[in-house]
Amino acid sequence: MWVKFSKMHGLGNDFMVIDLVTQNGHVRPQRVRELSDRNFGVGFDQLLIVEKPSRPDVDFKYRIFNADGSEVENCGNGARCFARFVYDQRLTGKRCIKVETANGLMSLNLTDDDQVVVDMGAPILEPQLIPFKASQQAAEYSFASDTIGEVTLGAVSMGNPHGVLRVDDVDTAPVEQWGPLLESHSRFPAKANIGFMQIVDPHRIRLRVFERGSGETLACGTGACAAVVSGQLRGWLQPGVTVSLPGGELFIDWDGNPDSHIQMTGPAVTVFEGRINL
């Protein structure tokens, strides 16, 4: 089935975006893996699918597939690109868009200065809901890993699971070595995205993220939110944090109350459009 798609990115975290509201098609994990290949396919970190919603009070269903073909609950940079896509493709005339995800509802707002503000919801901190294996909730957890030794990290879900480690310098952090080991550590039964955070000052961090199912990316929106939440809970950060990622900067605002929603602000860019056999 031939379909039109857009290639987009949010700070270099790149996406193939397909409208399955006005086009027909079916997503198969094997085909996602083929299309994500940077040599033999289109190349992307995640595939984003726009579908009709299942309820009348939202505008679209937002589905996300990692490069390895796994379907996941949330993608922050993708949410900004999703908003720009449905608006630019005239699937909606609204600049404030409500979507349903596997994780619940999200509200996406296109601003006049070309940024997108996403209400990312409240962080999930209870270990069994993240999911993370621990006997009780804590701001950080220390445990032994056979391959790494003693590890200390914050565990946060933004709908999808994250582990956040503090490092002195992100440039020399062992992202490629520890990332895959912690992504699949038995403490994270659904695997996890692993962030390496350097605190610059209470309102600025540097961050690299090894993403579950995609490897290290140039930016991770949910990872930025998880790092800011973890940094505030551990007393290192204050509300209103600029997150500097290899692909650029995001602004994350959270008041520190566990029930409060996190606001993420950043860009969304269309690179090209094409047609492909899905």
Ligand SMILES: N[C@@H](CCC[C@H](N)C(=O)O)C(=O)O
């Ligand atoms: N790039 C994303 C996160 C995509 C999903 C993630 N790899 C997972 O498996 O949970 C973002 O910007 O949040």
